[in-house]
Amino acid sequence: QVQLQESGPGLVKPSGTLSLTCAVSGGSISSSNWWSWVRQPPGKGLEWIGEIYHSGSTNYNPSLKSRVTISVDKSKNQFSLKLSSVTAADTAVYYCARDLGDYGPRKTYYYMDVWGKGTTVTVSS
């Protein structure tokens, strides 16, 4: 079955750029679903960061949109997150997830059925 694994630096300096990669195994990055990033600051709830389709289409959280870039690398079967101009408020556990969607009855629905284990990123000098 599909498995996801986040990787990247655990420490980023303030004003720098956070860069993470999510490796997809057991399935293809080109399958018909979105691939998402979610984060969770210490002691707080989940926050949706954004998502990408294998075609390169993206959707971003409006509160982060000016600083976020999500990209896909089909050759490596992975997708990536870049978050620029980071501050201490960006310190969090970052998760990647597979996001599926469907319709019925009467409404559309999306759901994240596979998650990575998460990686902790600390913003500090």
Add this chain to the structure above:
Amino acid sequence: SSELTQDPAVSVALGQTVRITCQGDSLRSYYASWYQQKPGQAPVLVIYGKNNRPSGIPDRFSGSSSGNTASLTITGAQAEDEADYYCNSRDSSLGVFGGGTKLTVL
């Protein structure tokens, strides 16, 4: 911006039934999905769509929807159900999570 509102904390006696709710205008157009998260672990999908459970999720978990409110019901709560629960939905194609509900099993 879209919002999903959850009660911060709910408690239930062992073996009893508990309902966790999620409110938001986007729920009139989208079904919510529900996630269970235990300390130090990644979230786990427990309910999606109208009332679908992934393989491996006990049938004591169920979901429902009415108007702008989605509900997660645990019938016969077990000690291992103590966790944080998050609802998730969409608004104009953008994802949004509720603030989470901490469930305590007494």
